[in-house]
Amino acid sequence: VNEFTGNAPGGGSPQRVRSAPAPGPSDAELVDLVLAGDRSKFQVLFDRYYRLVRMAIRNFVRLQEKTEDLCQDVFLKAFCHLGTLRKGAAFKPWILRIAFSTCVDDRRRRRPQESPFDPDVHGQIADSHDEPMTTGEDRRLLQAFERLRPLDGLILWLHYVEEMTFPELGSILDSSENSLRQRAFRALQTLRKDVS
Amino acid sequence: MNCREFEELLGPALEGEILPPQMAQWDAHGASCGQCRLLLASTRTTRTRLRETFERLGASQPKAPAFRFPPVSSSPFLSFLNWLFSSPRPALCFVLILVCALLWFGRAAPPTGHRRTVELDRHAAWKVSEGTAQTIPTAPVAAAFSELTWFRSGASAALHLESPTAGGLGYALAHLFLRTPASFGVSSTAFELHSGVAHLHIAERQDELPIVTPHVRLITFGGTIALAVHPEGTLLEMVDGTMILASGTDRLRIEPGRRWLPGVSGRRFLLHEKSLEDLWYAGFREIRDPAAKPLEPERGIPDPGSPGIEASTDQGNLLVPDQDRPEPAAAGQTVEPAAAEEIHNPEEVFFHDEG
Numbered sequence: 302v303n304e305f306t307g308n309a310p311g312g313g314s315p316q317r318v319r320s321a322p323a324p325g326p327s328d329a330e331l332v333d334l335v336l337a338g339d340r341s342k343f344q345v346l347f348d349r350y351y352r353l354v355r356m357a358i359r360n361f362v363r364l365q366e367k368t369e370d371l372c373q374d375v376f377l378k379a380f381c382h383l384g385t386l387r388k389g390a391a392f393k394p395w396i397l398r399i400a401f402s403t404c405v406d407d408r409r410r411r412r413p414q415e416s417p418f419d420p421d422v423h424g425q426i427a428d429s430h431d432e433p434m435t436t437g438e439d440r441r442l443l444q445a446f447e448r449l450r451p452l453d454g455l456i457l458w459l460h461y462v463e464e465m466t467f468p469e470l471g472s473i474l475d476s477s478e479n480s481l482r483q484r485a486f487r488a489l490q491t492l493r494k495d496v497s
Numbered sequence: 498m499n500c501r502e503f504e505e506l507l508g509p510a511l512e513g514e515i516l517p518p519q520m521a522q523w524d525a526h527g528a529s530c531g532q533c534r535l536l537l538a539s540t541r542t543t544r545t546r547l548r549e550t551f552e553r554l555g556a557s558q559p560k561a562p563a564f565r566f567p568p569v570s571s572s573p574f575l576s577f578l579n580w581l582f583s584s585p586r587p588a589l590c591f592v593l594i595l596v597c598a599l600l601w602f603g604r605a606a607p608p609t610g611h612r613r614t615v616e617l618d619r620h621a622a623w624k625v626s627e628g629t630a631q632t633i634p635t636a637p638v639a640a641a642f643s644e645l646t647w648f649r650s651g652a653s654a655a656l657h658l659e660s661p662t663a664g665g666l667g668y669a670l671a672h673l674f675l676r677t678p679a680s681f682g683v684s685s686t687a688f689e690l691h692s693g694v695a696h697l698h699i700a701e702r703q704d705e706l707p708i709v710t711p712h713v714r715l716i717t718f719g720g721t722i723a724l725a726v727h728p729e730g731t732l733l734e735m736v737d738g739t740m741i742l743a744s745g746t747d748r749l750r751i752e753p754g755r756r757w758l759p760g761v762s763g764r765r766f767l768l769h770e771k772s773l774e775d776l777w778y779a780g781f782r783e784i785r786d787p788a789a790k791p792l793e794p795e796r797g798i799p800d801p802g803s804p805g806i807e808a809s810t811d812q813g814n815l816l817v818p819d820q821d822r823p824e825p826a827a828a829g830q831t832v833e834p835a836a837a838e839e840i841h842n843p844e845e846v847f848f849h850d851e852g
Contacts, residue, residue, distance in 0.1 A: 306612075312814045334617065340566060343564060343566070344564050345565070347561055348561045349558075351561030351562075352555055352561070356551075356642075369562075373564075373565055376564055377565070377567060380566070380567065381567065382561070432652060438546070438550075439553065439554070442543075442547065442550050443548055443550065443554070446547070457547065458547075458551060460664040461544055461547055461548055462547060462548050462551040462552070482508065482509075482512070483508075485508075487506030489508075489543060489544060489547075490540070492543055492547065493504075493539050493540055493543040496543060496546075497539055497543075
């Protein structure tokens with residue numbers, strides 16, 4: 302391991318450890334069961350990816366109630382179009398892609414009425430992550446994170462927190478790997494400067 | 498490597514995406530430059546803090562509520578629609594099957610062996626016979642014409658049909674031959690025959706039509722429709738695209754584009770009460786109506802030899818009348834009463850001379 306960068310020789314980040322697969326049936330098995338008619342199994346998928354989707358949506362929507370509504374909307378779309386998920390395709394990028402397109406559509410719809418810099422909305426940014434478990438440093442970082450552009454924040458979060466690779470991000474966000482790399486690093490530097 | 502290059506490669510280096518020789522240079526600069534080392538350290542710290550903060554935040558997120566499932570449609574039809582349009586493939590197959598079915602059932606029937614006979618009586622009522630001489634009354638068409646005016650002037654003749662409602666001759670033709678419930682929205686249709694040119698007036702339209710003879714004009718719609726008009730009554734048949742005319746004692750087969758020499762003029766004919774197919778072989782019988790005055794030559798249709806009337810017998814398409822049939826009488830000549838026995842119903846006379 303390179304003691305300077307923390308990287309392993311020959312590339313690859315040693316810190317990038319995939320989270321262990323969730324216990325119970327795999328996503329593909331659950332999808333098959335839902336498609337076979339067992340609707341209740343979709344609740345398992347919902348429980349498994351609810352937080353992920355919610356966090357992705359919160360990059361675009363700061364309002365709590367709106368986030369919940371969009372989250373339900375994303376899963377409803379996923380449930381209704383589950384048959385279009387290719388056999389063997391991963392559920393996680395697919396649901397994130399739906400979440401991203403839903404957020405983009407939502408922003409496009411409300412753009413005429415609501416400016417992205419609407420103080421009424423952004424006044425709630427500081428409170429949006431006002432969770433009991435966050436410390437003062439966490440709040441400062443989260444506030445800096447909120448000031449990033451929504452797409453930059455999403456890329457940063459998906460790559461550095463959710464440890465998704467750039468090819469995976471490219472398939473979700475319909476963007477090239479190089480541009481995503483540049484945006485991620487640029488956003489990280491912006492965050493660094495803002496926090497420090 | 499200078500500080501600017503170090504900063505440019507910071508992102509790829511943290512991702513482990515630069516080659517070892519370049520990485521060695523980058524490491525060497527980072528180890529020697531305090532400012533760059535500080536930059537690297539703060540970037541790594543930010544990255545780590547971001548991850549840790551979001552992991553803590555994620556743990557504090559509320560649990561997933563119950564998913565609000567969409568209502569299940571109880572109707573099997575709605576379930577089928579949901580399945581059909583839930584994915585593009587079933588919908589595409591459905592549309593393709595629908596288009597194929599429409600193309601198959603909507604195709605035109607083959608014309609081979611098809612026989613159609615058209616008759617226009619003095620009430621402008623069309624009678625159509627198809628196949629095995631089955632008469633198909635066309636009451637809507639007959640009702641469409643409230644008045645029939647028949648007049649002629651010199652070498653010109655005109656048939657004027659007036660309809661109080663939408664329809665008219667164009668409607669009749671379209672209805673009979675094209676089998677489409679077309680309506681041209683006209684209240685008057687005039688079919689005028691002048692020497693050399695035939696005019697068809699349908700509302701605002703005025704089409705010049707090809708001429709067959711000064712007495713008989715041919716209208717074609719798509720090459721399969723014909724209308725022949727003769728002052729004394731005309732029967733026409735369309736058999737596989739060939740028009741067969743029966744007028745007087747003449748039976749003529751007219752190929753498209755050829756001319757026909759009329760052999761009769763200035764007479765009245767009676768339509769036998771027979772099937773139209775039989776009628777073709779029986780032909781018209783000349784009658785003598787005792788109540789009617791003999792036609793005057795100057796008021797009748799000019800003889801074939803008259804100026805303006807083409808009297809050639811070329812083209813070889815004139816059928817010689819049957820020898821046992823009476824020869825057509827000259828204009829103004831009375832006919833023997835024996836032929837009058839053939840009358841079944843005087844109303845079946847085709848066209849009365851207005852005089």
